[in-house]
Amino acid sequence: MTHVKPIIVALDFATEAPALALAEQLDPTRCRLKVGKELFTRLGPAFVERLQRLGFEIFLDLKFHDIPNTVAAACAAAADLGVWMVNVHASGGRAMMEAARERLSRYERPPLLIGVTVLTSLDRADLDAIGCPGEPPERVLALANLAHDAGLDGIVCSPLEAAPVRAALGSNFRLVTPGVRPAGAAHGDQKRVMTPAEALAAGADYLVIGRPITQAADPRSVIDAINQSCMNVAEN
Numbered sequence: 001m002t003h004v005k006p007i008i009v010a011l012d013f014a015t016e017a018p019a020l021a022l023a024e025q026l027d028p029t030r031c032r033l034k035v036g037k038e039l040f041t042r043l044g045p046a047f048v049e050r051l052q053r054l055g056f057e058i059f060l061d062l063k064f065h066d067i068p069n070t071v072a073a074a075c076a077a078a079a080d081l082g083v084w085m086v087n088v089h090a091s092g093g094r095a096m097m098e099a100a101r102e103r104l105s106r107y108e109r110p111p112l113l114i115g116v117t118v119l120t121s122l123d124r125a126d127l128d129a130i131g132c133p134g135e136p137p138e139r140v141l142a143l144a145n146l147a148h149d150a151g152l153d154g155i156v157c158s159p160l161e162a163a164p165v166r167a168a169l170g171s172n173f174r175l176v177t178p179g180v181r182p183a184g185a186a187h188g189d190q191k192r193v194m195t196p197a198e199a200l201a202a203g204a205d206y207l208v209i210g211r212p213i214t215q216a217a218d219p220r221s222v223i224d225a226i227n228q229s230c231m232n233v234a235e236n
């Protein structure tokens, strides 16, 4: 089987007009949308609902990281909004992730609950500097295991770690990968990067892609080209 609709477009905009203009150009059968901290802080739940009315499944990327009670309540707020996917920082700990899981289990159709491992903008030197020495894959695997044991549906990691996490945690654990760049695209602040086809071949389920699409002259053709490049990558 090949991947169905792997692209999640990161809708990182400062105002409503360009975000809505892009969403209205895109096809919900070809991609999902991600609403992150910038857009959500500016436009709030009403904008998420508007995107959902256009037919899009929404990944609400707010990366909750707080005490268990607070994170569980925030996840419930996301579920009430009807989003498709929500995330928490796995480094918030097992009790925090379990509290989120328990709270979402009260919903008939809860959003997918995903744990952020090591941000794709960090490399080994950055981990050293924040007092977490070691290679990113080592830390990603440890946090992936913790998220899995806490009952989460998957993790955010870079595609570079997809293969070892997939091998360790099996085919049902969702791997959501930012740090994806079509060949030749600028990496910007992303440090752990692969192309879309490489990411899927390594075991990623979803490709979170922002600037290469949102800043393109013709975002739809970039999405079509990425989907085309991924067509023959088999699921593993």
Ligand SMILES: O=c1ccn([C@@H]2O[C@H](COP(=O)(O)O)[C@@H](O)[C@H]2O)c(=O)[nH]1
Pocket (backbone or CB within 6 Å): 010, 012, 036, 116, 118, 119, 120, 121, 156, 157, 178, 179, 180, 188, 190, 208, 209, 210, 211, 212
């Ligand atoms: O580790 C992470 C977690 C989240 N992100 C988010 O993904 C997109 C990537 O955007 P690009 O423009 O393709 O770099 C962005 O919204 C981040 O907040 C991430 O990059 N890495």
